[in-house]
Amino acid sequence: LEALIDAKTKVIFFESLTNPSIDVADIEAITAIANRHGILTVVDNTVATPILCRPFEHGADITVHSASKYTTGQGLAIGGILVEREGLVSKLRANPRYEHFNKPDASYHGLVYVDTNLPPYTLRARLSLARDLGAVLSPFNSWLFIQGMETLFLRMQEHSKNALALAEFLEAHPKVKKVNYPGLKSNANYKNAQKYFKDALCSGLLSFEVASLEEATKIVNATKLYSLVVNIGDSKSIITHPASTTHQQLNEQELIACGVPSGLIRISCGLESAADLIADMKQALEA
Template sequence: IEALIDDKTKAIFFETLTNPSIDVADIAAITAIAKKHGILTIVDNTVATPVLCRPLEHGVDVVVHSASKYTTGQGLAIGGIMVERHGLVDFIKGNARYPQFNEADESYHGLVYVDVPLPLFTLRARLSLLRDLGAVVSPFNSWLFIQGIETLSLRMREHSRNAQIVAEFLESHPMVKKVNYPGLKSNSNYANAQRYFENGMSSGLLSFEVESFEKAKQIVDATKLFSLVVNIGDSKSIITHPASTTHQQLSNEELVACGVPSGLIRLSIGLEASSDLIDDLAQAFGA
C-alpha cells in the first residue's frame, strides 16, 4: 500500500472482511501507514458489522456500511451508514490533501467545514454530496433498518456459528480444493480474525473452490435450500457463483488476480439449522 501513495492520494479504502475472497485486513498496519502520510482511512465494515469488529478502536478515521446487508437482515431496504471518529477535524484541519474541507464553500455562503464544531466528514457528505445527488434514504427504509438493528447482535452470533460449522464440513469434503473462512485455524486470516473480531467470530460469509467453472455452476444449480441471488447478509442462506454473475465481465486471468477463480462459490450463511444447510450442500455435490 505504502508504495502506491503519492501527492494525489486522498484516502486508503479497504474492507475489514473482503467479499468474496474472505480476507481479514490488518487494520493497525494500514492505519499506521495512513497516519505516517497524513491520509484518511475509510473502511467498509459491512460484512463484520459493529457487532464483530469496531474499526474506530483500531485507528480508522471513517467507517461505512451497506445497510442493505446484515443491518436489515432481510435484503428489504437500500441504504448506507457512515460514521467518523472523534477528533477527525483536527486531522483534516490544515491538511493540504483536503482543500475542500479547509477552503470556503461558496455554495454555503463561504462556509469552511473545519471551522464547524460538528463531525465534518459526515457533515460535508450530507450538506454537499447528498444535496447535489439526492441519494437520501427514505423514512420507511430507515424504519426497516431500525427493526433490523434490534436483533443484529443475536443474528451475527448465529450467522458466525452456522458459518463455522459449514466451513468445517466443506474443509473435510474431497471435492473442495480450498475453503476461505477466517474462523478455520488452517486459514491464513485466522490470526487477524482473532485479533480484530469479537471472540474470533467471523460473520456468515465464506467461499470455497471446486475444480472448475462448470462444476461450480452445477453445484450452485443443484442446491435446494440456498437462494440463488447475489445479495449477502440475509436471514436466509444465499449461494452465488461470482464468475458467472457478479464478476462475469472478467477474464480467467483477471478472476485469479482479484482472488475470485472460476471455480469459486460464495455462501452467505443464514439462520437455518446448520445440519439442513450441510445436507443441502452434500446432495448438491453428488448431483
C-alpha cells in the same frame, strides 16, 4: 501499499473482511501507513458489522456499511451508513490533501467545515453530496433498518456459528479444493481474525473452491435450501457463483488476480439449522 502513495492520494479504502475472497485486513498496519502520510482511511465494515469488528478501535478514520446487507437482515431496503471517528477534524485541519474542508464553501455562505463544532466529514457529505445528488433514505427504508438493528447482535452470532459449521464440513469434503473462512484454524487469516473480530466470530460469509466453472455451476444449481441471488446478509442462506455473476466481466487471469477463480462459490449463511445447510450442501456436492 506505501509505495503507491503520492501527492494526489486522498484515501485508503479497504474492507475489514473482503467479499468474496474472505480475507481479513490488518487494520492497524494499514492505518499506520495512512497516518504517516496524513491520509484518511475508510473501512467498509459491511460484512463484519460493528457487532464483530470495530475499526475505530484500531485506528481507522471512517467506516461505511451497505445497510442493505446485515443491517436490515432481509434484503428489503437499499441504503448505507457513513460514520467518522471522534476527533477526525484534527487530521483534516490544514491538511493540504483536503483543501475543500479548509476553504470557505460558497454554496453555504462561506462555511468552513473544519471550523464548526460538528463532525466535518459527515457534515460535508450531508450538506454537499446529499444535497447535490439527492441520495437520501426514504422514511420507510429508515424504519426497516431500525427494525433490523434491534436483532443484529443476535443474528451475527448465529450467522457466524452456522458459517463455521459449514466451513468445517466443506474443508473435510474431497471435492472441495479450498475453503475461505477466517474462523478455521487452517486459514491464513485466522490470526488477524482473532485480533480484530469479537469473540472470534467471523460473520456468515464464506467461499470455497471446486475444480472448475462447470463443477461450481452444477453445485450452485443443485442446492435446494440456498437462494441463488447475489445479495449477502439475509436471514435466508444465499449461494452465488461470482465468476458468472458479480465478476463476469473479468477473464480467467483477472479472476485469479483478484482472488475469485472460476471455481469459487460464495455462501452467505442464514439463520436456518446448520444441519440442514450442511445436508443440502452435501447432496449438491455429490449430485
